[in-house]
Amino acid sequence: MKLKDKISLSNIFTGVLVIFVLAMLFSPDFKGLVTQNLMKVGLFQPDVPNGSSEEMAAGISANENNEEILFKDPAGYVIELSDQKGKVVFINFWATWCPPCIAEMPSINKLYSELKDNDKVVFMMVDVDNNRGKSEKFMEKRDFDLPVYTPASSIPSSYMSGAIPTTLVLNKYGKVVFKHEGMGDFSNNEFKEFLTKLTAE
Template sequence: MLIFLITLLVSPQVKGFFIQGLMKIGLFQPDVPKQSEETASTSEALVEENSEVILFKNEAGEMVNLADLKGKVVFINFWATWCPPCIAEMPSINKLQQQFKDNKNVVFLMVDVDNNLEKSMKFMKSKKFDLKVFTPASQIPPNYLGGSIPTTLLINKKGEIVFKHEGGADYTNTEFATYLDKMSKE
């Protein structure tokens, strides 16, 4: 037991695996905005649009301007390979991306905040995840990424942030997938 606790404290992989187990039993669920009359004002309060140019670079060195993705729903996850909650939620994000891979209205951006594409690509390959990795190529506004990772955003087709979750979450949650699907059809 002592060896497990010590390993849990020093190994991001083991800690991520442990958190992933907690996700599977129902903890760490994303707080999906409700679209009822009662919560309409709350949802509207979350909607933020950014006028700054936000760029990401992919493994081929190509730049992706977030403004060019207007008209699509953009799922952005800010993460790092050393972050246990990031490691824990990655399988659920991979499953979600697989579920929406044929939906041309949904784009997934996995943004490595360490700016180390080689390391993050190696991580994705070792875990057999089919997620495209990007690095920031411009300043990331504080309303997108504060001080904690993982941070996940959903940006609607108008370019507005309509969902923000800081910390690990299980994105295989049916309610979240339904919300994303609804947004892609609006």
């Protein structure tokens, strides 16, 4: 049998499929890129709350059990989450090895670039591995200018039950009014308008 008889379209397709599956299994960056492209066609849109001002004022308290939630900011200083009251806080729990985190990061970076000059909105990209050096290199390599935070206390399960990425939005009263587990496209206008509306309420 000649070599060209052995090489059929189905063999080529099978080979490409095997390479694709292996890349999806062993390369978080490749898997992130694939899911990123799925996001561009409209998948993984977060459900944006559209309630009244009163409903937006309600939510999960940041300090229900009188336990302060602490983070280290980009400069390494410990901050209390309750000190952010008066501002809308966008918190994303993520890790550098997490493909869905990698996939959604460009959309968060786009949102951040559009709102970073709004002093009523705070972005906190919380590296759950607590490895600031690695997470900052991750941001630098991809030209993201998102602020990296690390946990400095335990995180309540009402905030993050272990799934990453998990994204929260706290209103000006320190209440969680949005929670999304799994990746999402946060660059859409609806989500941006949701954050902007919260700053005005």
